[in-house]
Amino acid sequence: MFLETETTPETCVGVVKSHTMHKKNPGQHAGDLEMLANHDEAKFALSGEIDCIRVDGATDEGPSHFEVQFMWTERHLHHGKICTLVTSRFAGGSYLNKVELQNGCLALGHSNLFIPSTIYGSNFVNGELDRKMLVQNLEAALSVYINTVIGAQCGGKPIHLTRGSTDEYSSKVQERRDRLIIFLRGSQKKKKELKEAYPEDYDYFLRIWQVRKDHMIEKLPANYVFLLLPCYKPNCLHAVCTKGLPRKPATWFKDGPPFSFVPLPIPDPARPSGGPCKSCKDNCNGHYLPPERQYEFVKEHGSEYCTQPPSKVLKEFAKNHETCSEEEMEEFSKTCLLSVSDVQMWMKNLNNGKQKKKKQKKAVTANLDEEEGQGDEGDEENDEVY
Ligand SMILES: [Zn+2]
Ligand SMILES: [Zn+2]
Numbered sequence: 001m002f003l004e005t006e007t008t009p010e011t012c013v014g015v016v017k018s019h020t021m022h023k024k025n026p027g028q029h030a031g032d033l034e035m036l037a038n039h040d041e042a043k044f045a046l047s048g049e050i051d052c053i054r055v056d057g058a059t060d061e062g063p064s065h066f067e068v069q070f071m072w073t074e075r076h077l078h079h080g081k082i083c084t085l086v087t088s089r090f091a092g093g094s095y096l097n098k099v100e101l102q103n104g105c106l107a108l109g110h111s112n113l114f115i116p117s118t119i120y121g122s123n124f125v126n127g128e129l130d131r132k133m134l135v136q137n138l139e140a141a142l143s144v145y146i147n148t149v150i151g152a153q154c155g156g157k158p159i160h161l162t163r164g165s166t167d168e169y170s171s172k173v174q175e176r177r178d179r180l181i182i183f184l185r186g187s188q189k190k191k192k193e194l195k196e197a198y199p200e201d202y203d204y205f206l207r208i209w210q211v212r213k214d215h216m217i218e219k220l221p222a223n224y225v226f227l228l229l230p231c232y233k234p235n236c237l238h239a240v241c242t243k244g245l246p247r248k249p250a251t252w253f254k255d256g257p258p259f260s261f262v263p264l265p266i267p268d269p270a271r272p273s274g275g276p277c278k279s280c281k282d283n284c285n286g287h288y289l290p291p292e293r294q295y296e297f298v299k300e301h302g303s304e305y306c307t308q309p310p311s312k313v314l315k316e317f318a319k320n321h322e323t324c325s326e327e328e329m330e331e332f333s334k335t336c337l338l339s340v341s342d343v344q345m346w347m348k349n350l351n352n353g354k355q356k357k358k359k360q361k362k363a364v365t366a367n368l369d370e371e372e373g374q375g376d377e378g379d380e381e382n383d384e385v386y
Pocket of ligand 1 (some may be wrong): 214230231233236
């Protein structure tokens with residue numbers, strides 16, 4: 001879904017995919033995006049120099065996952081983007097994304113629709129699955145779905161539908177995916193083997209990953225924000241960097257703050273935890289500065305007042321502490337602008353997560369080496385809080 005801007009209308013496009021033909025992974029998403037660049041309804045939104053994308057936190061799209069970061073960096077580089085910003089809401093907050101409305105409208109659009117899975121005949125020949133027939137049947141089912149549901153209304157606008165990409169680029173990305181995962185997350189031994197067996201792939205991955213290293217803005221909360229901006233290093237591969245530093249830094253909007261400014265929450269000094277507060281009846285947990293006042297504040301006071309998300313602050317603490325005393329809860333309530341009961345809930349959730357991870361690690365760590373353990377740190381799913 002492409003949200004409305006001052007110059008472009010809101011546009012709903014659905015990519016219809018089927019299992020077997022389309023995978024649910026970052027490579028498929030990247031392939032779909034490339035395909036949409038030629039779609040009549042989507043190309044206006046994808047051709048700009050700036051990509052701002054809101055996603056969910058799961059492994060196939062969450063901004064902290066290495067494979068996701070790789071695919072965005074590849075696009076950032078090949079399309080010469082001056083800014084690529086991928087953001088995600090807190091776990092459980094996806095319902096606030098407008099695209100969920102589109103999903104609901106699609107569900108309404110396909111209610112009472114039944115598509116047989118064997119339009120061209122049985123998928124089994126002599127008791128064995130006939131892959132060719134399965135694909136043919138799935139293709140037919142996709143066409144029926146698209147032809148029937150296309151034009152379903154979402155907020156008074158039609159939803160455009162197109163089938164998931166299986167073009168050359170998508171196939172290439174899927175074909176190399178196992179090797180990419182070894183490059184990103186494999187052990188030293190596996191990486192060495194990859195380098196010897198596929199030197200061209202390895203070099204290519206290395207080049208993209210170097211751009212990611214040079215362009216990624218550090219100190220942003222990794223689970224929620226992934227931001228790539230030109231590094232302007234003379235030997236960088238990115239077309240914007242090779243042109244050299246611009247005279248005036250690019251800004252988010254006319255006379256607005258530069259791209260390097262990301263409005264992370266800043267506790268409002270005038271409305272601290274404990275009040276007095278006009279908007280809360282009692283028990284004020286404090287408030288954050290409204291976004292439009294943040295840049296002025298940062299210019300005046302520096303960015304050290306920006307807070308990391310409570311999930312991160314509390315996670316750091318929970319890493320080294322088994323329990324959290326009442327005084328510590330009170331303290332976190334003040335620094336994270338959360339109620340004490342919210343802090344309690346987070347702590348409980350983090351400890352549950354820790355226990356779960358311990359169990360999982362026992363099963364998985366066997367073939368991971370130390371380097372991968374480090375690399376893995378930013379590559380984990382958002383903690384789920386309900
Ligand atoms: Zn660069
Ligand atoms: Zn208040």
